[in-house]
Amino acid sequence: MIRLGVIGYGYWGPNVARNFNSLDRTQLVAICDGNPSALARAKSQHPGVRLTASSNDLLASEDIDAVAVITPVGSHYALTKAALQNGKHVFVEKPFTCNVEQGEELVELARQNDRIIMVDHTFLFTGAVKKIRQLIDDGALGGLYYYDSTRVNLGLFQHDVNVIWDLAPHDLSIMDYLISSRPEAVVATGETHLNGLEDLAFITVYFPHNVIAHFNVNWLSPVKVRTTLIGGEKKMLVWNDLEADEKIRIYDKGVQVKNREGVYELLVSYRSGDMWAPRIEQTEALKVEVNYFLDCIEKNEQPMNDGAAGVRIVRMLQAAHQSLKQKGKDVEL
Numbered sequence: 001m002i003r004l005g006v007i008g009y010g011y012w013g014p015n016v017a018r019n020f021n022s023l024d025r026t027q028l029v030a031i032c033d034g035n036p037s038a039l040a041r042a043k044s045q046h047p048g049v050r051l052t053a054s055s056n057d058l059l060a061s062e063d064i065d066a067v068a069v070i071t072p073v074g075s076h077y078a079l080t081k082a083a084l085q086n087g088k089h090v091f092v093e094k095p096f097t098c099n100v101e102q103g104e105e106l107v108e109l110a111r112q113n114d115r116i117i118m119v120d121h122t123f124l125f126t127g128a129v130k131k132i133r134q135l136i137d138d139g140a141l142g143g144l145y146y147y148d149s150t151r152v153n154l155g156l157f158q159h160d161v162n163v164i165w166d167l168a169p170h171d172l173s174i175m176d177y178l179i180s181s182r183p184e185a186v187v188a189t190g191e192t193h194l195n196g197l198e199d200l201a202f203i204t205v206y207f208p209h210n211v212i213a214h215f216n217v218n219w220l221s222p223v224k225v226r227t228t229l230i231g232g233e234k235k236m237l238v239w240n241d242l243e244a245d246e247k248i249r250i251y252d253k254g255v256q257v258k259n260r261e262g263v264y265e266l267l268v269s270y271r272s273g274d275m276w277a278p279r280i281e282q283t284e285a286l287k288v289e290v291n292y293f294l295d296c297i298e299k300n301e302q303p304m305n306d307g308a309a310g311v312r313i314v315r316m317l318q319a320a321h322q323s324l325k326q327k328g329k330d331v332e333l
């Protein structure tokens with residue numbers, strides 16, 4: 001039985017607490033939030049669970065083995081560090097930290113203390129992303145050309161981070177999981193319209209061998225769009241996360257170059273074959289993920305979404321932020 005404490009019971013914390021509480025092999029021991037109304041909600045949803053406004057109380061508790069840090073990014077470093085120093089395993093929200101240095105320090109601290117850090121890159125545990133990874137690994141798409149994603153809607157405006165730090169961690173972590181090679185450079189542009197924080201941004205990530213990824217993240221869109229295109233040599237894929245059925249459609253479409261004798265004689269033929277939609281597992285991603293966290297603790301294994309993965313995403317976020325502030329200057333990773 002792994003005994004768990006949750007810090008942060010705002011919007012996302014209740015989902016994490018509910019999922020941990022639903023498992024037979026965990027016991028939700030305590031919930032901490034500095035806000036009394038959040039604690040009142042926790043009390044009604046988890047009667048019998050210890051409540052506290054002090055993270056120090058929870059972190060020092062001897063009856064807790066692992067801590068979930070579900071607070072805004074500004075507090076992830078300090079809370080994760082204190083949890084590791086108190087000998088706890090940590091499940092921490094995305095983005096892992098505010099900068100690469102903090103993330104690397106936590107990774108090293110976890111290694112020294114033989115504890116596990118898991119960063120909540122929830123999308124890696126969705127049926128859709130698992131299916132896409134399988135298609136790539138099986139070679140169904142062929143060599144990748146590009147990854148192009150749009151994650152836009154109206155709001156929710158954040159007060160502490162811009163749209164890149166809020167929305168792009170999802171897409172960057174999916175890309176990091178799907179594309180095995182390491183990116184070389186990032187370019188980003190964006191603009192601020194309302195509260196001094198960028199509310200829309202366009203990020204490009206360059207990989208070796210002409211593979212390119214692009215992300216459109218926007219809090220100012222009239223419609224909600226969650227669509228990703230992945231182009232491969234053999235097949236192309238559209239993932240529309242808002243579709244109830246047929247979230248992923250695979251198109252047997254492409255271009256074949258017939259003749260490379262000279263650039264002016266280049267002959268191409270277009271292939272336009274069938275479309276099919278694979279079956280996708282429907283289990284709640286967070287439930288799969290928290291189970292995996294417990295597996296990793298029990299087997300003493302590094303998760304795929306460990307602190308090092310968290311640092312890779314923060315490195316790209318930091319580079320995108322830096323590029324954006326210089327109106328799209330190329331930033332090497």
Ligand SMILES: NC(=O)c1ccc[n+]([C@@H]2O[C@H](COP(=O)([O-])OP(=O)(O)OC[C@H]3O[C@@H](n4cnc5c(N)ncnc54)[C@H](O)[C@@H]3O)[C@@H](O)[C@H]2O)c1
Nearest residue numbers: 008009010011012033034035038070071072073093094122
């Ligand atoms: N994985 C996902 O899909 C997903 C979805 C939403 C949010 N998130 C992430 O979850 C984190 C929290 O987001 P949210 O939307 O729930 O924020 P929120 O502001 O709604 O909730 C945060 C809560 O933490 C509490 N808190 C803050 N600092 C604290 C501290 N030091 N000690 C105790 N309590 C503290 C606040 O009082 C608040 O109730 C962010 O990092 C966000 O990026 C992830």
